[in-house]
Amino acid sequence: MEMNRGGADERRRPGPMRGPPCADSARSHFPDHRLSADGVEMHIALDYLAAYGLTTLLDGPLRRGRARVVNVASDTLNDTRQIKLAGRPRPVTLDLIGVDDLAQLNPRAGFVPFEAYARAKLMTxxxxxxxxxxLATTWCHPCSGLCAA
Structure with missing residues (x-):
């Protein structure tokens, strides 16, 4: 997947990154199956790959500074039911057996939009x-918000 390097180009920003956290808050929801130009299902492309790609492109400045990356997820990974009135929670699944390419995730056959969104957030x-x-000497638990140095 080709990424626009824009502000992540280290030649344009040679110094360390300081200041507020870099927040990964990418989110999208598509009611039907859509593919990116690279053939990756759009929930995976936007909710997972875009933020992950940007963070890895910013690797150098992040390491030189005292920056933090905050990944924003969703509680949908714990329960993919759209109506949660009765019954047991239905956590999202991510079965990677036989998956050789991200384009194989969230296929058109059996596509369920809410589960596709939750799967992308689980990957995040x-x-x-x-x-x-x-990347870090400090960590944040992506689900609970617990942080430690």
Whole structure:
């Protein structure tokens, strides 16, 4: 997936990033199955890949400064039912067995928009743990808001 490097180009911003956190608040919801120009389902492309890609492009400035990245997720990963009046919660699933390409996630066959959105947010939370481990000396639990130094 090609990303517009815009403000993430280190030649334009050579110094460390300081100040308020960089908040990943990408969110989208599509009622029907749509694909990005790269063939990736749009919930995955916007809610997961865009924010993850931007964070990795900002790797150098983030490491040099005292910046934080805040991944914003949704409680939908705990319960994908749209109406939650009765019954048990239905957590989102992410089965990667046999998946070789992100374009295989949230396929047209059996597409459920709310579950596709929740799956993308689950991927954001999972990636947040990996990024926290790789980029920072402080961490934030993506779901609870607990932070530690």
């Amino acid at each position: 939370v999972t990636a947040g743990f990996a990024l926290a481990r790789d």
